[in-house]
Amino acid sequence: MIRVRGVSRTFVEARTSARVPALDGFELEVSRGEFLAILGPSGCGKSTLLRLLAGFDRADAGLVEVDGAPVTAISPRRLLVSQDPALFPWLTAAENIGFGLRAQGRADPARVEALLVEFGLAGAGGRYPRELSGGMRQRVALARALAVRPDVLLLDEPFGALDALSRESMQALLEATWLASGATVVLVTHSVDEALRLADRVVVVSPRPARVVGSVVVESARPRRAGSHPELRERLMGWAVP
Amino acid sequence: MRLLLLLLALWEVAGRVWPPGPLVPLPSAIVLDAASLLASGELFVHVLRSAVRVALGGGVGAGVGVLVGVALAAGGPGRLFDVPVALARPIPSLAWIPLTLLWFGVGEGQQIAILALATFGVVVAGTRDAIGAVPTAWLQAAENLGASRGARLGVRAQAALPGVLASVAEGFAAAWFVLVAAEFVSATEGLGVLVLAGRDLILPARTFVGAAGLAASAGLTAWALRALRGRLTRWA
Numbered sequence A: 001m002i003r004v005r006g007v008s009r010t011f012v013e014a015r016t017s018a019r020v021p022a023l024d025g026f027e028l029e030v031s032r033g034e035f036l037a038i039l040g041p042s043g044c045g046k047s048t049l050l051r052l053l054a055g056f057d058r059a060d061a062g063l064v065e066v067d068g069a070p071v072t073a074i075s076p077r078r079l080l081v082s083q084d085p086a087l088f089p090w091l092t093a094a095e096n097i098g099f100g101l102r103a104q105g106r107a108d109p110a111r112v113e114a115l116l117v118e119f120g121l122a123g124a125g126g127r128y129p130r131e132l133s134g135g136m137r138q139r140v141a142l143a144r145a146l147a148v149r150p151d152v153l154l155l156d157e158p159f160g161a162l163d164a165l166s167r168e169s170m171q172a173l174l175e176a177t178w179l180a181s182g183a184t185v186v187l188v189t190h191s192v193d194e195a196l197r198l199a200d201r202v203v204v205v206s207p208r209p210a211r212v213v214g215s216v217v218v219e220s221a222r223p224r225r226a227g228s229h230p231e232l233r234e235r236l237m238g239w240a241v242p
Numbered sequence B: 001m002r003l004l005l006l007l008l009a010l011w012e013v014a015g016r017v018w019p020p021g022p023l024v025p026l027p028s029a030i031v032l033d034a035a036s037l038l039a040s041g042e043l044f045v046h047v048l049r050s051a052v053r054v055a056l057g058g059g060v061g062a063g064v065g066v067l068v069g070v071a072l073a074a075g076g077p078g079r080l081f082d083v084p085v086a087l088a089r090p091i092p093s094l095a096w097i098p099l100t101l102l103w104f105g106v107g108e109g110q111q112i113a114i115l116a117l118a119t120f121g122v123v124v125a126g127t128r129d130a131i132g133a134v135p136t137a138w139l140q141a142a143e144n145l146g147a148s149r150g151a152r153l154g155v156r157a158q159a160a161l162p163g164v165l166a167s168v169a170e171g172f173a174a175a176w177f178v179l180v181a182a183e184f185v186s187a188t189e190g191l192g193v194l195v196l197a198g199r200d201l202i203l204p205a206r207t208f209v210g211a212a213g214l215a216a217s218a219g220l221t222a223w224a225l226r227a228l229r230g231r232l233t234r235w236a
């Protein structure tokens, strides 16, 4: 269970020293095992929120709690796949995917191999990140995160660089993995269709500082077809700021 | 290259038409001198002596430089070195001659010390900066995936490696750069000695032979270190 209460985070612009409030009194709850999608305009504070949840950054005020304990440090139980994949350039795709397992002393080449195949990266396991396309890098980053089976998966636009077809298959893969693992997922996306396709609940946030302006529960059975729920789509679009 | 040859040809022709006197050598004289040094095996000895000095001095300077650079980047008590290193950096190698003479006496040790100091100054700063510039995104990603403190140090080291190796290459270039100063006091063989022979023996052509040898040796060292770096950081 994730609980975010009255969280504020203000940045100071380096050149002008101007204060940039990314979050101001932000409120959010996510139940254990829930798949939550967050939609919101660019620059509103979505990545900031995920970084706070992952412990990469600290709130200036308010409470960030996971399973009843405040988030005070980075932990492999809450895994962030950041917007910029941050792959280790000196490791091959396969070594990147295996990094977490190896770091935790449970190296598992068979699992890495299986993940490579699942993520459409068979044959690319021996390549360095600079030899991969942007979409392939995103898939490696997601596979690297899933490899360690986190309790909470924080995904920051993980499919932004993918073509429509591999996006489709990655969504299906993410959904299947989530269903099998029971993890809690917070997915930041710019795609209303992706949100409606995957999430149990979709929240829309305002421009900076982010505030939840609306939320819909998606109840239909999985796997969902693309373009289902035109009425929910209408409601979500209604909250979007032009 | 072609331009260089053309320039040398012009120099030669001009020198034949208006002889400049014995103090300005013509390209042909330089080539002849180089050929005679080569034939007698002397040139090889000079190059070898200098190369050994640069290898030893540069090696010691780079090794200690990397260690101190790591200590500086680690913060804590390592920061104690920060001020002395910063103060010592702009001091030219020539200025170290008196001190190194006092500490090491006349001889090979003093020459190697000059080279080591030059290399050290470059490598210590380069290492510190390379480690400092490692993006936090990688360290956070590593911690997020469950990497221990030690494993994160490994991540930092890997990420800094290209920068550290680049500074080592720069350090060896600096060693070649100060070779003449290092061999100034007491060397009897070496490329710096050839350069100095121009004045000491009034053999101006020999200065050019020495300079060309220096340039070639420095270039070869740079090429070898670049190849090594490419091999160690294939991923970059």
Ligand SMILES: Nc1ncnc2c1ncn2[C@@H]1O[C@H](COP(=O)(O)OP(=O)(O)OP(=O)(O)O)[C@@H](O)[C@H]1O
Pocket (backbone or CB within 6 Å): A011, A012, A013, A014, A020, A021, A022, A040, A041, A042, A043, A044, A045, A046, A047, A048, A049, A083, A208
């Ligand atoms: N380290 C920082 N220093 C200064 N300002 C920052 C910093 N990080 C974020 N900001 C600012 O905070 C605001 C929110 O940034 P954030 O990255 O959370 O937006 P976002 O919702 O993820 O946007 P996008 O959808 O484009 O990824 C932006 O205005 C951004 O400029």
Ligand SMILES: [Mg+2]
Pocket (backbone or CB within 6 Å): A046, A047, A048, A083, A156
């Ligand atoms: Mg973002």
